[in-house]
Structure formats: structure tokens, C-alpha cells
Amino acid sequence: MKCILFDLDGTIGNTLPLSIAALKKSIEPLAGRTYTDQEIRATFGPSEEGILQALIPDHYDEGIENFLVHYHNLHTMCAAPFEGIVEVLDYAKSLNVQLALVTGKGERGTTITLATFGIGSYFGLIETGSPQGSRKVEAITNVLKQWGVAPEECIYVGDSPSDIIESREVGVPVVAAAWAETTDPEELLALQPDWLFTQVKEFKEFIKQSLTN
Structure with missing residues (x-):
């Protein structure tokens, strides 16, 4: 090997629960609706950028910056x-x-x-x-x-x-x-x-x- x-x-x-939490926090206020964890997971495949582009295309720039802030701040959920x-x-x-x-x-x-x-x-x-x-x-x-x-x-x-x-x-x-x-x-x-x-x-x-x- x-x-x-x-x-x-x-x-x-x-880090999957962390990613889902950060995505929901960044998407929901801009989409004006809530998402279940399962709905977020169903979008996996593309990177976070692709997920945000698919779910909130009209708010992508704000959404991705919000995601990165939330992802960083919520990383205490998975510190190691x-x-x-x-x-x-x-x-x-x-x-x-x-x-x-x-x-x-x-x-x-x-x-x-x-x-x-x-x-x-x-x-x-x-x-x-x-x-x-x-x-x-x-x-x-x-x-x-x-x-x-x-x-x-x-x-x-x-x-x-x-x-x-x-x-x-x-x-x-x-x-x-x-x-x-x-x-x-x-x-x-x-x-x-x-x-x-x-x-x-x-x-x-x-x-x-x-x-x-």
C-alpha cells in the first residue's frame, strides 16, 4: 500500500450534522421556509456552493458567505x-x-x-x-x-x-x-x-x- x-x-x-446545521442557517432566512435534515441531505453531491446555487439561486452570494460564517462558528459541534x-x-x-x-x-x-x-x-x-x-x-x-x-x-x-x-x-x-x-x-x-x-x-x-x- x-x-x-x-x-x-x-x-x-x-461533520455531516455540522454541515447540515450551517446550510439550514444560511438557506432558511433567504428562502423564507424551513428545511428538514433529510431535504438538505437529498441535495448532497455537489459542494456547498452547488447546494446553495440550487436552493437559493437569487441569494447565492449572501448565502455562501453566511454559510462559511455559520460553518466556522458551529464547528464547536465537531471540534476534533x-x-x-x-x-x-x-x-x-x-x-x-x-x-x-x-x-x-x-x-x-x-x-x-x-x-x-x-x-x-x-x-x-x-x-x-x-x-x-x-x-x-x-x-x-x-x-x-x-x-x-x-x-x-x-x-x-x-x-x-x-x-x-x-x-x-x-x-x-x-x-x-x-x-x-x-x-x-x-x-x-x-x-x-x-x-x-x-x-x-x-x-x-x-x-x-x-x-x-
Whole structure:
């Protein structure tokens, strides 16, 4: 294993509830209506910029600035990565395994979270999302090309069904991260990921065994 590619929301940290809360706070006053968490989640795929463009196109500029303020201020909801994640990053780095972040989150939201968590320096490459929709196939391909590694020499770690589908499209083995409260393990299992872990400590042991064998 030469590199590990990580998703962010729901994989490195429990940031999905935070994202939903910040989106609702920024969208609802401008849209003049309330949204359920499920309605917000149904818009996921594009970055936050794309979600705001779709829901409040006439108020986009104000909406995105409001979102970034709320997202920053509400980050106390999730002040640190999942317990054990930093140990995984440290262990992989100690063995010179390259680490990349491939997320659907927008660049500015990603920057806020990495700064809050204090983990930005771990990642040699960071690929963020697009307002037009998911670009993980392109992003994963970019990482492989820039580092000159084969798909089978990497793993992608993500918490959503689309992570499994898109990783498989590129040929990268995928670890289904099912340790967040927002994840449905059965939904992930149905897509037959290469591995699935419901606890970070299980994933950590898997990484240790994979890198020492």
C-alpha cells in the first residue's frame, strides 16, 4: 500500500450534522421556509456552493458567505476528528505512506475543517468538490497520476455509497467507513466494499496489519 485517500465528512470527523446545521442557517432566512435534515441531505453531491446555487439561486452570494460564517462558528459541534483517526494518520506517515484528501466538500469549507482539526499538514494532495456535482472519479484519478501509483497500490476510505461506486470505477480498493452515526452500514454492505469497519479502532488495526505485512 503506497497511499491512502480519505473522504472528509463522516470519515475523518463527524461533520455531516455540522454541515447540515450551517446550510439550514444560511438557506432558511433567504428562502423564507424551513428545511428538514433529510431535504438538505437529498441535495448532497455537489459542494456547498452547488447546494446553495440550487436552493437559493437569487441569494447565492449572501448565502455562501453566511454559510462559511455559520460553518466556522458551529464547528464547536465537531471540534476534533473521530478518536483514533490522528493515530492512523501518524502511523501511515511514519511508514512513508502518502496521504491524500478527496472530498466532495467545497474548498473553503474544507480549509475551515482542516484548520479546526489541525490535520492539514498530513495530506500531500487535497482534492475538493465541485458545484456541478461529484467529481471524485476525476479527483482520485488526479491523485494517482500525480503520484504515479497504480489503483491497486492505494485504498480509498469513505462513508457513502457513492464513495464505493466511484472508487470502484477507478479501480481503487475501498474501505467503507461505517463508524459515523450518519452512516447506514447495511446500505454500504449491499455495495460489497472490499472492507467495512464500524469502529475506527478496527480500521486502525487493519492499517497496521496491512502496512507491516
